[in-house]
Amino acid sequence: MKKFVLLFLGLGTITMASFGQQKKIVADKIVGIVGDKIILQSDIHNAIADMSRQGATVPENAECSVMEQALVSKVLMLQAQKDSLPVTDEEVEAELDQRVRYFISQYGTQEALESVAGKTIYQIKDDARESVKESKLAQAMQRKIVDNIKITPTEVKTYFDRYPKDSLPFFESEVELGQIVVYPKASHDLEKYVMDELANYKKQIEAGLISFEQAAKKYSEDPGSKDRGGQYQINRNEKQWDPTFMAAAFRLKEGQISNVIKTKFGYHIIQMVQKNGDDAVIRHILRIPPITDVELNASISKLDSVRAKLIAGTIDFNNAAGKYSDDEQAKYAGPYIISGDGDAYNRIDELDKGIVAMLDKIKVGEYSQPTVFTDERGKKGVRILYLKSKSEPHRLNLKDDYNRISQSALEEKKYQALDKWLKANIPSYYIMIDAETGNCPQLKKFTDAEKATASK
Template sequence: MIKKFWGAALLALSPMLGFAQTNIVDEIIWVVGNEPILLSDVEETRISSEAYGQPVDNPYCTIPEQIAVNKLFVHQAELDSVTVSESDVIRAVDNRINESIQAFGSREALEQMYGRSVSQMRENLKKQYREQMMADEVRQKLTTDVKATPAEVREYFKNVPNDSLPFIPTQVEVQIITSVPEVPRAEVERIENKLREYARRVNSGEADFSTLAKFYSEDGSARNGGELGYMGRNQLVPEFANVAFTLNDPKKVSKIVRSEYGYHIIQLIDKKGDKINVRHILLKPHIDDSEIEKGIARLDSIANDIRANKFTFDAAALALSDDKDTRNNHGLMANVDQQNGTVSSRFEMQDLPADVAKVVDTLSVGQISRAFRMTNDKGQEVCAVVMLKNRIEGHPANMTEDFQTLRDVVVNKRKEEKIEQWIKDKIKTTYVRISPDWRNCKFHYEGWVK
């Protein structure tokens, strides 16, 4: 139990819960299975929700129940031996801490609001995010077989009036040609010399790989000493995977690996079945403005030739673009929905890369932009030219144009129903104890109070 006083926040809370107006030590208010829910857990969630402009209605009833539901999934995850990537946890925590500091204005203001240091908050958030990821994995497994046929989708929406159909915001289809600026040999040698020196220091025992990664790696994993967590071969780019999966000695460092992200050196941490956990240091080449200007001039020339009907945008993308993800699709950008596992050529403006969206917003259908610089999803600075292929104005969804959206509505509803039933059944078979002062709530689910 955490011996921590919450002062004014808890004093304000105490009349609602029937407590006396005195300092209240943090306490266990619910137990779900073997997992406690602390008063401080509720307070932190409430404060965060309010800071992000999303206050929770009746928070001292709603939030404990939300946490309790998550504990049910965590309990199932432990039974199923679900594991999550520690690097993913740390990345999520770092993002949350940074967002919170921005929301409160400073690190000091954040610490004052929560009554604890950022390092203490970080440790608490690690546990929360680890549990949330485990719970999400269980949810996904429970609903992986939920589907809907076209006939079932048509039947579902057959009698739904038009004004009740989902509204599809304006969407665009965009084609792109990119040019990756050439990296001078001198810059490559500079990076390779640095990486060789890092490898020498590690191999000689002079330095620790994770320490060097924290100081020098240009990848997000630097915060975690370069550790990526357990990953399968297909989760890594081929050049990286081909080297990483040949490593056998955790004390040695790999040769230099070049990938689309930059230049790496790799150190083995552990192998588990068909997955591997490694650390890496990534250095990215620095591109001179002169090389960017050459790329922009080249693309502007290509765009002018397309406008002069010397060749089509499709043909130019296939023959001249450096973007391997779109080149074979004639430059058509793909909107990948990781959550639903779907791919579409349509984007809402906020789903496009910011640099692309800013340019597309100024174009008419069929118009080609001037060349511009952008940062791609690999973190590379590249030159690009885009054409607005199509714009679909906002409209109520229909089976002809928006079948995927309507099917997602049906599938998501079925997933929610399956999850709801699982929660109800799980409550019946899970030990739950709620402190007397916290029982006088109208909970969403029945059966919490035994």
């Protein structure tokens, strides 16, 4: 299973090397050819260096694994071209933009990224465009091969029965947990007070009494940008930003400061630092109107009523969350808290301490009392929790872990289907592998194909 995951993730990875990392770790030489596509030794070494930089565990046979991924990717990409699988220019540009924004976030600013790469953003994207398109084609072919593969309960049991019974993994207690969140609205007087303060900051900045950066460090309530003087690198097409915030920001000219604007996060003033098409560098100051006990008590009362309806059975939890919760996830992805693994099963040690304290007071199937909390943005809210399920600490078993086991079994089945497809299709491609690199055991199917090609 792990091999399958590594292989499939590798096909779609775009590394810093793809974006113009100027230092080659070794002198370039061609270590592989598939059809008319080449694989460079420096690409292999740079990919491994990126794994290390990103904190991933680098296996002892990393060169062999990365070389295998590169060869598979080339074969899939060429087959996708043969099959005329669609990959649009828009998809490629969206991937380029996403990865550039990721690396900007890693290095702090666009200027820092360009300094490290030794190229402008436009040059970085130009250099990476072809490799990104190849990657997207390989992913499309990969999906064509494996996406329709299903798993049956019998196959899941057979897969589980192969586990050595004396080495079954141990799992800590996990909970399936939903929440309904209400964010109290500040009083009109306190909202006006905050707006007046922001307007005063703007006057002071425009009068030259203080810089925007200094004011943000002193007054902003945004923990994500306060220490940077309120600075963010943004793109007009990014969905995580509040639409009102983005619209106000992109209406500004360079150096201009907005009037006070209201978003779902609070009140802001924004300064446009630099604008280049859909990309911009901005600074902002966020102020959140304080919530008093009056507003908190009103929200507690509201959730008390919701809880009473849930207990009486006049509304189910999913509908209640959709109707009453101010939590954005509940509106679009459901009310259950998602774990770091992307599912709804959370280990206790993964949860917020405030949630853990509330869990001690409810049993499976029960709803907590409304409780005041402060979220990661510093906003005060009130929430009730629903404990849908809770597993005891246990060894892996079909009863408690069917979904987890079935997913692993499905991944193995997909890997086997891909491996079968490769063995059947690799011989139809011209393949050359450098003699030193070709000693890797997992490359045997490629070296056998190379020998078959040479003997023709």
